[in-house]
Amino acid sequence: MSRFTIATRESRLALWQAEHVKSLLAQHGHDVSLLGMTTKGDQILDRSLSKVGGKGLFVKELETALEQGRADLAVHSLKDVPMDLPPGFELACVMEREDPRDAFVSPKFDSVEALPQEAVVGTSSLRRVVLLRAFRPDLRIEPLRGNLDTRLRKLDEGGYDAIVLAAAGLKRLGLAQRIRRVFEPAQMLPAAGQGALGIEVRSGRPDVVQALSPLVHRTTWMAVEAERAVSRALGGSCSMPLAAHATLEGEVLRLDAAWGDPDQPGQLVRAKASGTVGSLEEAAALGAEAAARLRAGGAH
Numbered sequence: 001m002s003r004f005t006i007a008t009r010e011s012r013l014a015l016w017q018a019e020h021v022k023s024l025l026a027q028h029g030h031d032v033s034l035l036g037m038t039t040k041g042d043q044i045l046d047r048s049l050s051k052v053g054g055k056g057l058f059v060k061e062l063e064t065a066l067e068q069g070r071a072d073l074a075v076h077s078l079k080d081v082p083m084d085l086p087p088g089f090e091l092a093c094v095m096e097r098e099d100p101r102d103a104f105v106s107p108k109f110d111s112v113e114a115l116p117q118e119a120v121v122g123t124s125s126l127r128r129v130v131l132l133r134a135f136r137p138d139l140r141i142e143p144l145r146g147n148l149d150t151r152l153r154k155l156d157e158g159g160y161d162a163i164v165l166a167a168a169g170l171k172r173l174g175l176a177q178r179i180r181r182v183f184e185p186a187q188m189l190p191a192a193g194q195g196a197l198g199i200e201v202r203s204g205r206p207d208v209v210q211a212l213s214p215l216v217h218r219t220t221w222m223a224v225e226a227e228r229a230v231s232r233a234l235g236g237s238c239s240m241p242l243a244a245h246a247t248l249e250g251e252v253l254r255l256d257a258a259w260g261d262p263d264q265p266g267q268l269v270r271a272k273a274s275g276t277v278g279s280l281e282e283a284a285a286l287g288a289e290a291a292a293r294l295r296a297g298g299a300h
């Protein structure tokens with residue numbers, strides 16, 4: 001039984017996730033404390049993240065804490081974790097996925113179909129923008145940044161008719177009652193890794209990897225490995241207008257991916273790949289296959 005420190009961001013969702021891992025590790029007899037920190041990504045609320053360095057801004061400070069030995073593990077929403085970690089770091093654990101779907105949240109309207117012409121929808125996700133435009137080109141999509149509570153507050157203050165958020169975050173924070181409708185993946189394909197938690201460690205920490213092994217959810221890991229491989233093959237950034245969603249039944253993995261050109265509203269490229277997978281490498285190979293199909297269809 002060991003003592004571990006978890007580096008975490010201080011948003012309500014990040015703290016929920018870190019506490020969740022803490023309690024699971026405690027059930028396995030470990031003594032765990034949290035080290036809360038504010039990252040650059042949390043401070044930048046006015047600009048699009050893709051313009052200032054991408055979502056990696058959410059993980060950098062946590063990695064520094066791992067590097068300096070101030071913490072032993074960092075818990076992340078996998079969606080925010082860059083496709084390739086910097087040298088010296090590794091993904092030691094992927095946990096069981098929460099709902100991977102996007103949620104429609106609105107004080108007045110039941111679904112995106114119920115929105116009037118030219119309604120204002122808040123999201124800063126390029127993926128959500130290109131997918132929404134593909135079936136509702138009339139909507140006025142306005143930027144919306146900040147943590148979940150901030151985004152809900154901005155909706156309640158009347159700035160938007162509706163917003164789109166990950167169902168997982170809302171459910172984890174006990175805000176599921178705010179969900180008016182969950183989008184089926186066929187309509188709003190989720191982001192690679194959405195709803196899954198990933199745990200990062202400094203390389204060369206077999207003690208931490210060992211302690212985390214009971215928390216690993218292999219089915220989720222296979223699915224997100226395929227999803228992340230799509231993104232990696234198309235350039236690795238997590239701020240691309242890209243969606244990738246995989247499910248696993250037995251050993252059969254089915255992967256759907258979509259890419260939309262922000263400059264060509266309404267045009268989406270879609271691709272699928274499926275096959276039997278017995279390892280993370282095989283799952284990643286299906287992701288690369290879907291990415292090649294997207295590229296052949298014009299994704300860049």
Ligand SMILES: NCc1[nH]cc(CCC(=O)O)c1CC(=O)O
Nearest residue numbers: 077079165166168169194195196
């Ligand atoms: N982009 C921010 C982000 N990163 C992780 C989640 C929560 C859902 C998850 O764990 O994937 C969210 C909120 C959202 O997209 O609405």
